[in-house]
Amino acid sequence: MSSKILVVGHRNPDNDSIAAAVGYAHLKNALAARDGEAGVEYVPARLGPLPVESAWMLEKSDIPEPVLIENVSPIVVDGEEVKQKVILVDHNEVAQAAPGIENAEVVEIIDHHRIADVTTANPILFLNLPIGSTATIVTLQFRQTGIELTPSIAAVLLSAILTDTVIMKSPTCTPVDVEQVNYLAGILGVDPVEFGMEIFRTRGGEDKMPIAKLVEADSKEFKCPDGSVVLIAQRETVDLPTVMGREGEIREHMKKLVDDNGYEFALLLVTDILAEGSQFIVEGDPARVNRVFGIECAEGGNWMPGVLSRKKQVAAPILAS
Numbered sequence: 001m002s003s004k005i006l007v008v009g010h011r012n013p014d015n016d017s018i019a020a021a022v023g024y025a026h027l028k029n030a031l032a033a034r035d036g037e038a039g040v041e042y043v044p045a046r047l048g049p050l051p052v053e054s055a056w057m058l059e060k061s062d063i064p065e066p067v068l069i070e071n072v073s074p075i076v077v078d079g080e081e082v083k084q085k086v087i088l089v090d091h092n093e094v095a096q097a098a099p100g101i102e103n104a105e106v107v108e109i110i111d112h113h114r115i116a117d118v119t120t121a122n123p124i125l126f127l128n129l130p131i132g133s134t135a136t137i138v139t140l141q142f143r144q145t146g147i148e149l150t151p152s153i154a155a156v157l158l159s160a161i162l163t164d165t166v167i168m169k170s171p172t173c174t175p176v177d178v179e180q181v182n183y184l185a186g187i188l189g190v191d192p193v194e195f196g197m198e199i200f201r202t203r204g205g206e207d208k209m210p211i212a213k214l215v216e217a218d219s220k221e222f223k224c225p226d227g228s229v230v231l232i233a234q235r236e237t238v239d240l241p242t243v244m245g246r247e248g249e250i251r252e253h254m255k256k257l258v259d260d261n262g263y264e265f266a267l268l269l270v271t272d273i274l275a276e277g278s279q280f281i282v283e284g285d286p287a288r289v290n291r292v293f294g295i296e297c298a299e300g301g302n303w304m305p306g307v308l309s310r311k312k313q314v315a316a317p318i319l320a321s
């Protein structure tokens with residue numbers, strides 16, 4: 001019987017978590033085949049609905065959706081409970097990982113975030129680089145191992161580098177990311193900026209989208225050093241007026257999230273990728289946000305020019321506060 005190793009990104013998966021799972025599972029299966037490692041299968045998985053651009057990209061590339069899983073708790077095999085083996089991509093933080101992670105065997109981590117709190121019993125490969133996307137790291141791994149990047153996998157990875165780096169405009173984007181973008185775009189024979197705009201344009205329908213989806217589709221919990229838990233959500237848009245036109249509904253929903261989950265605050269960044277900045281919408285106690293950013297959070301939102309990266313420009317200063 002072949003043993004399965006799940007390759008899974010974070011909760012509320014974004015395009016990078018999906019692409020990294022698909023790409024890295026593909027790479028690991030190809031390596032296993034090349035190196036004669038029999039009986040092991042790497043299975044791309046996800047912890048939530050596909051982002052619209054991921055669904056579009058996978059369908060266009062004729063790649064199956066990663067399997068939807070609810071947890072990584074032990075499973076029963078031949079009457080015995082066994083821990084599931086998992087490779088984490090695009091996260092290494094328990095609050096963002098699959099339920100049951102404490103009782104799974106994490107066998108590798110491929111990431112580009114802060115080092116957080118997932119622990120292991122054994123030494124593992126933990127590849128974490130301070131660069132723009134996990135898909136960039138996966139691309140580097142393809143190139144380093146000499147495994148062929150098929151056009152369909154190249155397209156999926158390219159789409160994720162471009163969404164995670166906001167078409168290379170985010171301050172998280174490094175020369176390494178740009179080099180991989182050009183490499184993948186070369187395989188596909190596309191202009192990377194045009195390709196990126198096409199990806200972002202798949203995210204329409206913000207006038208009618210359920211409010212929970214608009215607010216929560218790309219939301220992450222963070223635990224501050226003093227123990228408070230905060231929610232930082234991001235909506236990247238090419239149509240800021242439409243999203244801000246729903247501010248009342250957005251705030252009502254965020255208030256409920258704060259009440260239901262005991263967050264110190266919930267912060268939504270509505271990021272305008274064309275104007276290159278974000279509107280901050282805060283519910284709950286805004287004191288920490290006010291202090292960290294030197295603002296007074298207000299109705300109507302606070303326009304923060306140049307803020308594109310949740311990780312580098314928002315979560316990091318909040319977690320250091």
Ligand SMILES: [Mn+2]
Nearest residue numbers: 016090133134
């Ligand atoms: Mn990422």
